[in-house]
Amino acid sequence: MRMFGAVVRALREARGGSRDDFGAYVGYSASQVAMVERGERMPSARFVARAGEFLGARAAVEAAAAHLERSPHPSWFGEYVEREAEAVGLCVYDTHLVNGLVQTEGYARAVLNARFPVLEEEAIERRLEARLSRQVLLNRVPSISLSFVVEEWVLRRPMGGSAVLKGQLKRLLEVGRRRNVSIQVMPTSYEGHAGVDGPMTLLETPERQLLAYLETQGNGRIIDDRDEVSVLHTRYGMIRTQALTPGDSAELIEQMAGEL
The missing domain is CATH 1.10.260.40 (lambda repressor-like DNA-binding domains)
Known part of the structure; x- marks a missing residue:
């Protein structure tokens, strides 16, 4: 490059x-x-x-x-990765998997091995390296503001087995102790909440522009329309309010890890 x-x-x-x-x-x-x-x-x-x-x-x-080495990420995900790398703020609501930014290597490998159609070993290794390389964002100076809300059932699914899941839960506890990071759990016992429309990612660019990213199976899109982004920001704010506090979330995650 x-x-x-x-x-x-x-x-x-x-x-x-x-x-x-x-x-x-x-x-x-x-x-x-x-x-x-x-x-x-x-x-x-x-x-x-x-x-x-x-x-x-x-x-x-x-x-x-012609000499550029192309990204190992799927083509539809490439623009998001670029935006993510330069963002000054990131808010994420996950409903299926632990977010890639905080996945352990074991958990990430288990996710890639579960893909269907099945990925070749070479493709798995390329994507694994690319996914883990995104995590440099966690140590960037100046630090980025990060907010994660994840559904409780995601943290109970034994992706990769009990040992892998336990390692992932401990990783969440470790990352959640950082001053620039907030990790919250949406309890399964909550009867209804503002996240029923699915996962979302909200970004703030260095120019203070607010963007959103929505992903479906095999596709994703970045939204820059102010009205749409405003609705999603309002929705995310409500989701955070309805989720457990960071402190209560950490206690629940620690409890789940202790059960494994």
Whole structure:
């Protein structure tokens, strides 16, 4: 990615274009352009095509792009991963699995092994490495604000077996002690709550734009419509209110781990 970024930067500077102007044309912010130019962000196919047009050097840009190592993530998930990596705030409601950002290696491997159609071993290893690499976000400086709400039944499903689940529960307790992280459990005993429409992820960008990400089987989409995002933020706020407090959640998770 560094080579591609260096080529784009050299062409942009030779043309005399600013990152703001260039970014407006390719659909990236100036900070996102800077990340591409430093080799810190994988450019999308649209970025490559639009960059070639803006810079008047389509052949050179495409030649540089040919050397890019593509993401091991599914194509529909790639844009979200990019957004996640640069987010300053993240709120997540999970209903099926523990979130990838806080999965242990054993739990993540069990999830990938459970996929159907079955993944080849090489694909499992690639995706496992990619999933765990996203967790650098937890140690980023300055720190990101993270809020997780997870359904209780997710934490009771023995994904990978009892030992793997116990390790995952202990991992949640460890991460939940961080000052920038909140982990809450939505108890199964709750008769009805605002999360009945399913999982969601809410992001805040460095430019303070609020986005949402919704995922279905084999597909996902980022939402930037203000009205839609506003509804989801309001819904997430209610979900947090209805879930156990972080302290009570930690006690429940510790109890579940002790039962294994």
